[in-house]
Amino acid sequence: MGSVDRFNRHINYLRVAITDRCNLRCFYCMPHKGVVQYAHSEILTYEEILRIVQTAAKIGFNKVRLTGGEPLVRRGIHELVQRLSGIPEIDDLAMTTNGVYLDQTAERLFHAGLKRINISLDTLNPVKFYRITRTDKFNTVWKSISTAESTGFAPIKINVVVIRGVNDDEIGTFARLSLGKPYAIRFIEYMPIGCDNDWRPERFMSVSEIKARVETISTLQPVPQTHVDGPAERYRFASGRGEIGFIGAISRHFCRSCNRLRLTPDGTLRPCLMLDEEIDVKTPLRKGCTAQDLETLFHQAIALKPKRPPVPLCNSMGSGRMMSRIGG
Ligand code: SAM
Ligand code: SF4
Numbered sequence: 339m340g341s342v343d344r345f346n347r348h349i350n351y352l353r354v355a356i357t358d359r360c361n362l363r364c365f366y367c368m369p370h371k372g373v374v375q376y377a378h379s380e381i382l383t384y385e386e387i388l389r390i391v392q393t394a395a396k397i398g399f400n401k402v403r404l405t406g407g408e409p410l411v412r413r414g415i416h417e418l419v420q421r422l423s424g425i426p427e428i429d430d431l432a433m434t435t436n437g438v439y440l441d442q443t444a445e446r447l448f449h450a451g452l453k454r455i456n457i458s459l460d461t462l463n464p465v466k467f468y469r470i471t472r473t474d475k476f477n478t479v480w481k482s483i484s485t486a487e488s489t490g491f492a493p494i495k496i497n498v499v500v501i502r503g504v505n506d507d508e509i510g511t512f513a514r515l516s517l518g519k520p521y522a523i524r525f526i527e528y529m530p531i532g533c534d535n536d537w538r539p540e541r542f543m544s545v546s547e548i549k550a551r552v553e554t555i556s557t558l559q560p561v562p563q564t565h566v567d568g569p570a571e572r573y574r575f576a577s578g579r580g581e582i583g584f585i586g587a588i589s590r591h592f593c594r595s596c597n598r599l600r601l602t603p604d605g606t607l608r609p610c611l612m613l614d615e616e617i618d619v620k621t622p623l624r625k626g627c628t629a630q631d632l633e634t635l636f637h638q639a640i641a642l643k644p645k646r647p648p649v650p651l652c653n654s655m656g657s658g659r660m661m662s663r664i665g666g
Pocket of ligand 2: 360361362363364367368406407408436458661662
């Protein structure tokens with residue numbers, strides 16, 4: 339399924355960043371103050387996003403994730419979800435959110451057709467939450483996770499970016515959460531991506547090191563991969579209700595199985611998270627291009643996917659965009 343690229347990878351997953359705006363300011367993603375936002379006219383409309391996803395569906399994409407910025411700050415999001423979930427070829431529609439507005443929107447999103455959700459939460463300590471996100475929304479996010487669970491979202495994945503000296507002391511606490519709760523805790527390597535990530539080598543922690551810490555609690559049993567897993571290596575504790583995943587975005591080089599393209603809020607297709615080479619689809623769309631023209635642009639973007647990014651680990655890969663303008 340999907341279009342095949344030069345390296346025989348099946349590209350079937352589109353990550354759609356629907357906005358660059360966010361109600362948090364995670365220090366590893368956005369600057370605290372002075373964020374320059376796109377004007378509304380620069381951002382793709384829902385109609386445009388829909389047309390782009392329909393084109394993707396026609397050429398074999400079946401998996402879409404809404405992200406941002408914070409997707410839930412954009413008005414009318416449930417209408418977009420409803421329309422996307424009506425595209426027959428898209429059989430996996432998911433969202434990554436910081437959870438701040440999820441408590442109040444979960445029910446509506448669920449009924450609009452969203453079934454899978456990833457909630458980003460890097461700490462279980464409200465004071466540290468403030469340090470990381472520069473806001474005091476910990477309790478709101480924590481409540482949203484329970485609301486998502488009671489609404490029926492499954493699986494609920496919790497994304498934890500591990501940063502040495504910031505939250506590595508909570509690896510065990512997060513891992514233990516999977517014992518009593520049906521959550522998939524996903525430890526993600528801190529990436530030096532974007533122009534404002536505050537990345538430093540000494541803060542980086544590889545998934546091998548993170549996993550070794552988790553294994554001091556109890557033995558991890560591998561969980562078989564499914565087609566919607568992506569790059570996470572999945573495990574569970576024998577007595578756990580949930581799971582623990584490891585995403586070695588930097589150390590594990592999962593480029594070989596990369597199946598994704600990214601659509602940025604301002605309407606470009608980005609073939610690789612770590613490279614700034616992009617294909618503009620908004621301008622042709624606004625000039626009245628045909629469905630066939632859009633398909634061609636998709637094929638051009640797929641053809642640009644590199645075997646692996648040519649840059650070594652440094653502190654600003656793909657430095658032209660903040661992560662909030664790429665979508666993670
Ligand atoms: N605002 C939403 C959220 O935070 O879930 C969606 C957008 S956010 C850019 C998507 C994911 O990227 C989040 O899980 C976030 O933690 C992750 N992310 C952002 N910057 C990162 C970085 N420098 N390294 C690793 N993950 C990062
Ligand atoms: Fe916002 Fe998500 Fe970036 Fe945090 S990681 S600043 S919540 S876009």
